[in-house]
Amino acid sequence: MSFVKWKRVFRLLLKDKLGLIGFALMAFFIVVAIFAPFIITHDPQAQHYSDNGDLLNMAKPSSEHYFGTTNMGRDIFSQVVAGTRVALVVGLTCAVMVTIIGTVIALVAGYFGKWVDDLLMRITDIVYGIPFLPFAMIMVAVLGPSIWNIIIAIVLISWRTTTRVIRSEVLSIKQRTFIQAAKLNGAGSFRIIFRHIAPNIIPLSLVFGSLAMGWAIITEASISFLGYGDPLLVSWGKILFDAYIAHAITEAWWWVIPPGLSITLLVMSGFFVSRSLEEILNPRLSR
Amino acid sequence: MVSFIFKRLIQTIITLYILITLLFFMFRILPGDPTTMFVDAALPLEAREAVLEQFGLDKPLHEQYWLYMKNFVQGDFGISFNSREPVVDLIGHYLMPTIFLMGSTILLALVIAIILGAVTAWYRGSKFEAIAVSVALFFRSAPIFWIGMVALAFLSHQLNLFPIGGMHEPGQGSNGFFETYFTLEFLHHLILPSIVGAAYYVASPMLVMRSSMIEIMDEDFIELNRAKGLSEKAILFKHAVRNALLPVVTEIALIVGFAIGGQVLLEVVFNWPGIGRLIVDSISRNDYPVAQATFFLMGVIVIFLNLIADILYGYLDPRVTYKKG
Numbered sequence: 124m125s126f127v128k129w130k131r132v133f134r135l136l137l138k139d140k141l142g143l144i145g146f147a148l149m150a151f152f153i154v155v156a157i158f159a160p161f162i163i164t165h166d167p168q169a170q171h172y173s174d175n176g177d178l179l180n181m182a183k184p185s186s187e188h189y190f191g192t193t194n195m196g197r198d199i200f201s202q203v204v205a206g207t208r209v210a211l212v213v214g215l216t217c218a219v220m221v222t223i224i225g226t227v228i229a230l231v232a233g234y235f236g237k238w239v240d241d242l243l244m245r246i247t248d249i250v251y252g253i254p255f256l257p258f259a260m261i262m263v264a265v266l267g268p269s270i271w272n273i274i275i276a277i278v279l280i281s282w283r284t285t286t287r288v289i290r291s292e293v294l295s296i297k298q299r300t301f302i303q304a305a306k307l308n309g310a311g312s313f314r315i316i317f318r319h320i321a322p323n324i325i326p327l328s329l330v331f332g333s334l335a336m337g338w339a340i341i342t343e344a345s346i347s348f349l350g351y352g353d354p355l356l357v358s359w360g361k362i363l364f365d366a367y368i369a370h371a372i373t374e375a376w377w378w379v380i381p382p383g384l385s386i387t388l389l390v391m392s393g394f395f396v397s398r399s400l401e402e403i404l405n406p407r408l409s410r
Numbered sequence: 411m412v413s414f415i416f417k418r419l420i421q422t423i424i425t426l427y428i429l430i431t432l433l434f435f436m437f438r439i440l441p442g443d444p445t446t447m448f449v450d451a452a453l454p455l456e457a458r459e460a461v462l463e464q465f466g467l468d469k470p471l472h473e474q475y476w477l478y479m480k481n482f483v484q485g486d487f488g489i490s491f492n493s494r495e496p497v498v499d500l501i502g503h504y505l506m507p508t509i510f511l512m513g514s515t516i517l518l519a520l521v522i523a524i525i526l527g528a529v530t531a532w533y534r535g536s537k538f539e540a541i542a543v544s545v546a547l548f549f550r551s552a553p554i555f556w557i558g559m560v561a562l563a564f565l566s567h568q569l570n571l572f573p574i575g576g577m578h579e580p581g582q583g584s585n586g587f588f589e590t591y592f593t594l595e596f597l598h599h600l601i602l603p604s605i606v607g608a609a610y611y612v613a614s615p616m617l618v619m620r621s622s623m624i625e626i627m628d629e630d631f632i633e634l635n636r637a638k639g640l641s642e643k644a645i646l647f648k649h650a651v652r653n654a655l656l657p658v659v660t661e662i663a664l665i666v667g668f669a670i671g672g673q674v675l676l677e678v679v680f681n682w683p684g685i686g687r688l689i690v691d692s693i694s695r696n697d698y699p700v701a702q703a704t705f706f707l708m709g710v711i712v713i714f715l716n717l718i719a720d721i722l723y724g725y726l727d728p729r730v731t732y733k734k735g
Contacts, residue, residue: 140540141540141543141544245421248421248425248716249425249429251716252426252429252709252713252716253429253432253709253712254670254671254705254708254709254711255670255671256671256672256674256675257670257671257674257704257708258705260674260693261436261437261693261701261705262436264693264694265436265437337551341553344553345553345555345675348555348675348678349674349675349690350694360553363555363556363559366559367555367559367679372559372562372563372567373563376563379556379559379560379563382556383552383553383556383557383559383560386551386552386556387548387551387552387553387556390551390552391547391548391551393551394547394550394551395547
């Protein structure tokens with residue numbers, strides 16, 4: 124049953140232009156991230172000097188430095204390529220963790236109902252009351268700026284959306300006859316949840332997974348921009364932070380445009396992918 | 411209905427209580443010596459001890475918690491390490507600019523969202539729809555601080571159309587409420603950050619409006635109006651838009667809650683003297699009482715807007731029953 128379903132998904136996907144663009148963009152960034160060490164032209168942290176020995180302070184894009192240099196003489200092209208890896212690691216790690224945590228909580232709450240559901244949903248409400256970015260910023264400021272602390276802070280909050288949406292889906296699937304049939308056949312709760320309900324909500328989980336990826340990437344960039352990025356890594360948000368501190372917006376557009384555009388395109392690819400998955404799931408919207 | 415609101419109110423109070431408790435532990439249990447985080451290291455020893463005593467940091471944890479709760483309930487958030495002002499006064503000072511900027515951002519976003527949502531639904535399947543949705547999603551995907559930087563670079567630095575940030579020119583606008591917020595000069599400073607913020611927030615209410623319109627347009631009364639010979643324009647604005655607005659109203663409260671994070675970044679990039687910049691500055695200065703109180707205030711705003719969104723949702727859509735709360 125699920126194989127036929129997936130075949131339909133791919134057929135519909137081929138018709139959806141924005142969805143295709145989304146998948147293509149994401150594939151592009153994944154390839155860049157995997158082969159980053161071979162694509163970079165310089166060490167992202169190395170400082171470069173001109174022929175007469177001056178530091179290359181915000182040099183314009185050239186055949187040597189494709190995106191120019193920073194005020195410290197660092198190669199921006201190599202920094203942006205290296206940043207792709209950080210963005211994808213943050214985005215995919217968060218997406219996987221958020222999807223698993225959010226889906227499992229939703230399955231347990233929706234399936235068991237009663238006080239279990241009540242308790243888990245009240246916890247979700249409480250997490251909805253926490254201002255996301257200030258929370259992440261304080262967490263990272265207190266725990267220390269490292270990429271893992273940033274990921275933990277993002278995951279601690281982001282599961283809430285997935286849980287809320289998936290839970291209502293679980294509630295409706297629970298009522299269907301095949302679940303009742305499985306129960307009558309003596310299947311245990313664990314088996315019903317993971318063998319019968321879970322496969323039916325995986326597509327919806329993926330929709331919210333790709334959204335979570337975008338959220339995570341934007342949040343990491345925002346935290347880095349506020350000065351709490353991992354000091355050992357070159358991330359897109361940190362490139363923008365450096366550019367902002369150096370007042371590059373007035374004189375070095377090549378320092379500001381590439382990292383920002385990269386964030387935007389990668390996050391947008393997540394939106395397009397999730398939108399096309401959603402239209403496949405909810406044919407009413409795609410008429 | 412009344413019992414639903416009552417139940418939600420009690421839940422809200424519990425949520426607030428847990429938020430306050432969470433704040434307590436966030437700053438205390440986490441690794442590192444709390445006294446260095448709480449107390450300005452530059453203070454002389456005696457003053458240090460006075461601060462420690464003021465916050466009860468020399469006492470065991472459960473007593474600290476009790477004192478902390480008591481201070482919170484009494485609205486006593488302590489004194490800023492940085493400016494030595496009471497935190498309540500300080501926040502009062504920074505709140506108004508945030509309300510003005512957030513208000514104008516969200517208003518602008520909604521007006522654009524409703525118009526674009528209606529028009530894209532009306533011309534579904536056209537090139538215009540594809541472009542409008544893509545542009546909205548582009549701005550929704552872009553980091554708000556980056557859009558702000560680019561806007562400042564081109565519109566302020568290159569073309570000199572707008573100020574390069576801040577709320578006033580130096581030496582202006584500190585003589586009272588009307589002189590501060592009701593001048594052309596203030597408006598001039600407000601425009602660019604509002605546009606940048608609106609560009610970021612427009613996508614989600616626009617998409618909500620669009621799908622709501624699509625549903626409405628398939629209903630019988632639209633066909634009926636067409637049969638009556640009403641012009642397409644009249645049907646669009648008089649009948650379809652009005653009926654499609656309901657879900658967008660609920661979306662407003664959710665967006666405002668969600669806008670808090672974006673507001674922080676917007677205020678940093680545009681050097682806007684609001685609570686968003688206050689929280690960033692206070693964290694970087696280890697001004698813990700200010701950071702804690704500002705975070706609490708933001709949480710209160712988010713929690714109450716969620717409550718309002720919930721109530722509105724049921725109030726506007728009679729199909730939602732309150733029984734299951």
